[in-house]
Structure formats: structure tokens, C-alpha cells
Amino acid sequence: MNEVFSGRLAIVGMGYIGLPTAVVLATRGIDVIGVDINPATVAAVSRGEVPFVEPDLAVAVSGAVAMGRLSATSEMPEADAFIIAVPTPFNGDRTANLSYVQAAAEQIAPKLRSGNIVVLESTSPPGTTEKIAEWIGALRPDLKMPHDGETGADIFVAHCPERVLPGRIMIEMITNDRVVGGLTKRCAERAASIYRVFAQGEILLTDAASAEMAKLVENAYRDVNIAFANEISLITESLHIDVWEVIRLANRHPRVNILSPGPGVGGHCIPVDPWFIVAAAPKLSPLIRTAREVNDRRPHHVAEQVAEKAKRFREPTIACLGLTFKANVDDVRESPAIEVVGLIAEALPNVDILLADPYVDSLPSMLSGYSNLRMEGAYQAVERADIVVLLVEHEPFKAIRNTRLGGKVVYDTRGAWR
Template sequence: MSFDTIAVVGLGYIGLPTAAVFASRKKWVVGVDINPDTVNLINRGEVHIVEPDLDMLVHAAVTEGYLRATCEPEAADAFLIAVPTPFKDGNEPDLAFIEAASRAIAPRLKPGNLVVLESTSPVGATEQMAAWLAEERPDLTFPQSAGEESDVRIAHCPERVLPGHVLRELVHNDRVIGGMTPRCSRAAVDLYQTFVEGECVVTTARTAEMCKLTENSFRDLNIAFANELSIICDKQGIDVWELIRLANRHPRVNILQPGPGVGGHCIAVDPWFIVSQTPDEARLIRTAREVNDGKPRWVVEKVKSLVEELVAKECKARKKIRIAFLGLAFKANIDDLRESPALAITLSTAEEFPGQVVAVEPHIDQQPKPLLEANIPLVSLHEAMQADIVVLLVDHKDWLNLPLDVGNCQRLLDTRGVITSVSAND
């Protein structure tokens, strides 16, 4: 099956790279986004996110005429929906963006079209998307009513890429493709084989949805174990980093590294989709989420205890103590602040100590709105190192193996275990 024109709805961290990769294979790609600034930027051949080589790929695709962006959907052979799926109060999944995207593309649909939901979603979201499309277009048939003979094919194909390696992993990773019918799956496989060199593995739409949630819940569980272990070790006076190194010498043990929490648009969100649909059964998944969600609060309490320690030593008055946070992104070497525990910790600390907090984030050029509102300036690493309390939150390569000289009235909190040496005068 041939798909010459592809519409990608949502030009964020997944949608834009996906659109650019399709365009690099000489497909005509229309990117759709509700933000006119994003649309204008892309049409100039520029990008609004940090991802290695993406700027060059987008610039080439726009220059050659294979990629352009718009705020309104246009007719295409295939539509990919890659919009956010956050959660509402009570950790309930919010499908409002998927619904809006579905209703926006519906007027452009024609027989033979393929619609793929890439957004990470709770089980049943693909079927719900198909229902919204059918509601808008009663003149067309869809798989839920017409089966294999439907006018429009519907499938789910979740992304599974690592920020910082998106372009490589889009091409080389296996893809799980779940069509609402076998014919839908075959159409989606044909589409993704345009650029995917990994295997396209076919299953049902519901299984594909659950697969992505399962992958991220598995990772969340393992991170929660490491984070809980770090809290236990802190209480017992044990170096958790040394402990993990020793434990991992066991041939069948591979404990992950703890940190200040879990962030991003996937691991911090996806397990709640499982919990929301099966609350009585997903007990371990819920507990892991609660452990990881609680780790930022634990870090804030550690910072407060360091403040009180300096006050007790009569180093400075409480309101004069300066606190510097290294890193704001949700993980190393990217600019993505979504669901970032580092950002949450920084903001929460600033509420306790207004006007005393600074931050360093080498991957962003402008002060994000939350920092502006909280009066938290972005400073250089050199300036941050002069603070009374230095808190390392993100293990960016800029400061891996960073040796620190900690003075008599200075304290360090390393939540990632990357500081190589600390010398103190007391």
C-alpha cells in the first residue's frame, strides 16, 4: 500500500522527529500543530526542541519541500496523531488532546485513509478515537462497525524512543503495531516500513496500548526500588552508590541508579493509566509510582535539613543562605522539563526560601516561566558553585566526575552519585 502524503498531528518531541524522518524518505509530510509560533519556526527550517541532528534533518526537509507545517489539518493518505496524553486530578488519563486531534482531522478523511494513534494511551483509547471519527463522519465506515471492509483503517503504534537518541531509535527500534483489524495492521506496517529498519510486530490495538504502558511501568518499578533503597541507606548511614556497585557484582542482580525522582512524559505518567483502569489489581504499580512521586519531597526535606545545619553552625542567618540547583531537565543531556522532578524540587525549595535559590541548566537559553514567577535566576556553573548549598539533580555530561571543594560552611547534596571527590575544611 502506498502512502505518498502523510499528516503528523502534534509537532512535539515525537511528532516533529517522526515527520522529519518520513520527509527524509521523500514523502510529502504536512505537520500540524496548534501553536502558530511552532508552525512558523518549522516553516523557516528551524526547530523548537533540542534533539541531536534534528535541526539539520528538518532544515533539509523544509528546504527540499518535503516538509511543511500548518495549524489546520489537510487531506493526506495517512494521519499520525502524536499529541500529549496528560492526566487530570486524581491521576485519571486526559484524552482531550486526542479527541481534539481526531475531530480536527475527521473532515479531511477519505476512503482508503489510515489513522494511527502514536500517543501513549490507556487501553481502549484507539477504539475511542475511532468512535470520535465515526461520530464526525457518518458517511464513512470504520473498523468497529465494518470490520475488514471499513473505508478508514485505524491502528495504534506507540513510540518507544530515548530522548537524545530519537532519530536513531525511530529507525532502528522494533515497532509494536496494533490494528483494529488485520487489514488495518497491514496498512500500518506498510507505512512504518518506509523508514523503520527494526521489526514491525503485529498485535491487537489493545495489546499495543498495554505494551507501552507495561514497558514504562516495568522501568518505573525498578527505579522505585533504587529510590527506596537510597532513602533506606541514608537513614542507615550507608553509601547507596557503593552498595549498588557491590550488589551488582552478583551475576543475576542489576539494580538501577537512584535519583531525585522520575520525570518526563512517559514513565512518570503511563503507570497511572494502568492504575486508573484496574485500581484494585495494580497494587505494586501504584506503590512504585507513589515511591517515585515522593522522592522529590524527600530531597526538599534534605535541603531544609542542610539549611538548619548551617544555621546551627552559625555560618549564616537562615534568610541569607544561598541554594544552587544543578539541572532542571527530567533527565540528562536534554532540554525537556516535562514532569521534571528537578524542576519541582527547585520550585518547592524556592517557596521555602524565597529569593535564595538559583539554578543551572545548560540545555536551555531562556528562563522558563515557572522560574520567572518564582524569582529563580539561571546562573553559570561557576556562580552556582559559590552557593552555600549545592544540590546536583541531573547528571548532565557537563558536570560528570565534577570534583568539588566544599568549605567549612558549604554543603553538597548529590542526588545522582556523580561527584568524584569532595574535600571539606571541617
């Protein structure tokens, strides 16, 4: 019979993955302590509030806190299981920065007791889960760490990567299949007991390195396909052909499904994860590297096109619609729209650039150094602009009528106004 976790659980990192995971466990009867280094996040969760926008999350957090099942702190508590859900950005050389993961493991180590479970959810290069066991083992020589083929370990260490889409996290957290990779088979089984509390999808057990690589491959696959669409967009643009029409026609083939081009690739996964594969095997990954380079180049191309269009006007005003990394969320991490805006502002320092986004209240800190940028309502920005650039296809933007765009230069990077 498959075991189901029933103890006290701590989740390190109350971000876009950690907090929803905490909520789905807490609302199913698990006592969950959320740990975060940001006092504002801890205070918000303690009040039953959410520090970011995600459909259905606010009600769930409020309910979990009211039930007394979810609390938050900045101090590492004792628990029966620990989930690490902290950022894993890349360094300047595009290798993985595991400092947040290591800090979490080292903070967990003093609190561990025999029988505890440690799960890494943060997307990481192959070998990171093994490193967690090494970091903990160095601080806790009194505990027996798991190794392949070894039985009788005191601590069970595994990797279970998140596989959810912002805007659908609360749905996909429950319905998606989960991959659980342990340093040993028993580690995987013990970690899986946590996800059986709420997961309706299949739980697939494997080794830790395979689980780590599977998540990277998922995002690299998407990145390569987006790069193909973006490259087709460049080619059709040079030939004065409508890329949206070409893709529409090509996709009528029963075995073709080309994705949509855009101003770049954003979010916390796709722009980062493929580089972890490249770093692991640099001589064997030319396709993945090239796809990353194509997509990284895309914001520069869009900004250059806008700057070229601006030459038609004596004193143009530009409206850029959208700042988040994808539609209908407030997440600006690795947003290509923000990179495009920064590049335009740098190229046209004397041009007024109006920014509109229904999910972003103020100018993002990444753009604070540009004096020619100003937040504005979408309709007011479009009304005042000579050039309108659609960077994110938020639903309110789709509703902007063609009559409002008449007589203006329109650069629709998402194909929403075709």
C-alpha cells in the first residue's frame, strides 16, 4: 500500500511555487510552516494574504491560515519533512547559481532528526540533489545520508520538480503528473508520500538525476520550438510575408504544431533551464545553445524595429503595452517585454515612452533608471501614441478596437490584433 505523509512540514521559499504547495497541503490537513527570508512575505502570509497575483490562491491562503494549518516564519522550524522551493538563477557564465539551495540545506541541517524527508523542488542541474545530501552530511555527521544501493539511511533526500504554468498553478499543482526522483528507491517512496496528499495525477518514481534532467529537458524542448517560430518570423519578415498566416497554414498539417513567435522568452524557467543542460555538456548541446541564442536575441530585434519605425516621426510618442513575461499574470521575472522597453528607452532617450499593464501598478525597478518612461492607462497610452507596440497579449489589450489604432504605426509582436 502506498504511504501518505501525515506529519509536520516546512517549505523553504514562499514564492510562486512554495506558497501554492504550502496551501494545497495545508488545506488537506497537513500542518505547514512557510519559511522565507523576506519579512514582508512572512507578514503577508501570516495575515492570510498573498504577496503576488495567482488565480484562486488568495482565497486558499486565507482559508489555510484561518484553519490554523498554515503559518509563516523567517526562522527554520523543526519538522518531519522539508521542501526547498528557492530560486536557482544562473551565474554570469550561465552556470547554475546554487547558493540559495545550499543556504536552505544548511539551515535545515541543524533541525533534522532521523526519519526526516528533504525534497528539492527548485529546478536544478543533475547532481544538485546529491549535493544537498553532501552539504547536510558535512554539518550532521551523526546522521547517515542516503547513497545509491545503501540501506538504513537516517534522512531521505529526493527531487520533485514543479511542472505548473503561472495563471493555472492552483489547478495544475493538483492535476499534473509528478516526477519524484530519490537518491535511493526508498528516498523516492518517502518523498512521494508528501505528494500523495494532494496529487490527482500519476506520481512517477525515478532516480534524482533523471528527475533533475527531465525538468530541464521539458523546458529546453519548449525553448527550441519557440526559437523555431521566432526564426521563421525573422525569415518571413525579410521576405515581406505574414508569419501568422504562414504558421496558420502550416499547422493544418496533421503532424505540425508550430508555436507562436513573440518578443522573446520569459519567466523563471525557460530562459534559464536550457543553460543548465548546456553547462553540463557544452560540446554535445549545439541545438539547445542556438535556440537560447535565437530567443535571447529576439528582444533586441524588436527594439531595433521600433527604433526604426520612430524615424518616421519628428517627435514620436511610443506606447508599449505589457510588462509581464506572459499574459494575464503579474510575474515580471525574466520578462522579454521589460528588456524590450529598456532597449527602446536606451536607443531613444529623448522619446516619450508610455507603459501600460493592468497587472503592474508601478514602474518595475529594472526600468527605474530611464527618465523617458512613464506608466499610463492602456487607452490613454494608445490615444496619445504615434507608435503602439503590443508586447503581452493581456485580455484587456485584446479588447482595444481597431478604430483606436487607426492612423498609428502598430507593431503587434503577439499577433493578437490580426
